[in-house]
Amino acid sequence: MNAAAPGEALLEARGLTRMFAGLAAVQELSFGVAPGAIKAVIGPNGAGKTTLLNLLSGFIEPSAGEIRFGGARIDAIPAHARVGRGMARTFQNLQVFGRMTALENVMVGRHVRSRAGYFAGLLSTPASRRETEAARAAALAALARVGLERRAHTEATDLSFGELKLLELARALASEPRLLLLDEPAAGLALAETDRMAGVIREINARGVTVVLVEHNMRLVMSISHDILVLNFGRRIAEGSPEAVQAEPAVIEAYLGRDDDA
Ligand SMILES: Nc1ncnc2c1ncn2[C@@H]1O[C@H](COP(=O)(O)OP(=O)(O)OP(=O)(O)O)[C@@H](O)[C@H]1O
Numbered sequence: 001m002n003a004a005a006p007g008e009a010l011l012e013a014r015g016l017t018r019m020f021a022g023l024a025a026v027q028e029l030s031f032g033v034a035p036g037a038i039k040a041v042i043g044p045n046g047a048g049k050t051t052l053l054n055l056l057s058g059f060i061e062p063s064a065g066e067i068r069f070g071g072a073r074i075d076a077i078p079a080h081a082r083v084g085r086g087m088a089r090t091f092q093n094l095q096v097f098g099r100m101t102a103l104e105n106v107m108v109g110r111h112v113r114s115r116a117g118y119f120a121g122l123l124s125t126p127a128s129r130r131e132t133e134a135a136r137a138a139a140l141a142a143l144a145r146v147g148l149e150r151r152a153h154t155e156a157t158d159l160s161f162g163e164l165k166l167l168e169l170a171r172a173l174a175s176e177p178r179l180l181l182l183d184e185p186a187a188g189l190a191l192a193e194t195d196r197m198a199g200v201i202r203e204i205n206a207r208g209v210t211v212v213l214v215e216h217n218m219r220l221v222m223s224i225s226h227d228i229l230v231l232n233f234g235r236r237i238a239e240g241s242p243e244a245v246q247a248e249p250a251v252i253e254a255y256l257g258r259d260d261d262a
């Protein structure tokens with residue numbers, strides 16, 4: 001009912017394991033993400049959520065196991081090649097250039113789609129000018145998708161924290177991904193900003209982008225996820241619908257006595 005059957009999943013992990021000096025941050029993890037789904041990955045601090053996103057996006061290599069995306073093995077290809085295949089991610093800590101405008105921040109993130117590259121685009125050849133124009137149009141479209149079109153020419157330092165989180169999302173969207181990997185998009189957001197983020201993610205998903213959502217904010221997780229994977233000490237302790245995982249004794253136990261902002 002939850003994980004897609006083999007062959008159906010857009011993203012699939014099999015026996016995925018990552019060791020750090022004898023500690024298994026992710027341990028023999030197998031799961032699928034169905035095309036079109038919003039799949040949340042939750043768990044206490046240190047459960048292995050960011051490590052999992054790093055493995056899926058190619059920032060680190062697995063110690064064991066396989067990752068398939070669109071049916072093809074991707075665990076041996078570099079991060080930029082995974083972006084080329086339609087994967088994009090955001091980071092738990094903001095990765096924004098303060099002195100650049102919102103538009104420039106998104107364009108820097110888009111250079112992977114451009115043959116000439118962002119910095120080559122600053123040189124004026126006809127081909128690079130066309131690519132810069134295309135990148136600019138795509139970046140503006142991405143800003144519009146997160147509701148920041150009117151902030152396009154504002155320097156990042158003048159954006160609110162909530163707007164910066166949306167800017168990160170726009171940068172990921174600018175590469176036109178099929179799959180979006182989000183690491184705590186609601187961390188530090190106030191209630192109204194959390195609800196705005198929920199609406200933006202839901203809208204992106206409704207337009208066909210599959211989402212893996214790592215998040216502590218249960219208001220966001222429970223309101224938009226179709227399916228939830230719960231990790232503890234790198235292992236799966238539960239998986240299923242929001243209702244089902246909340247009723248799981250192992251999940252309640254993992255969160256008991258924890259100070260997570262549920
Ligand atoms: N580069 C690294 N070197 C050594 N240990 C690491 C490294 N990255 C993560 N770990 C360890 O792996 C475990 C999982 O960390 P990870 O950051 O994936 O957890 P998380 O679920 O994202 O936690 P949080 O909710 O706090 O963001 C932790 O014990 C962490 O200390």
Ligand SMILES: [Mg+2]
Pocket residue numbers: 049050051092
């Ligand atoms: Mg993390």
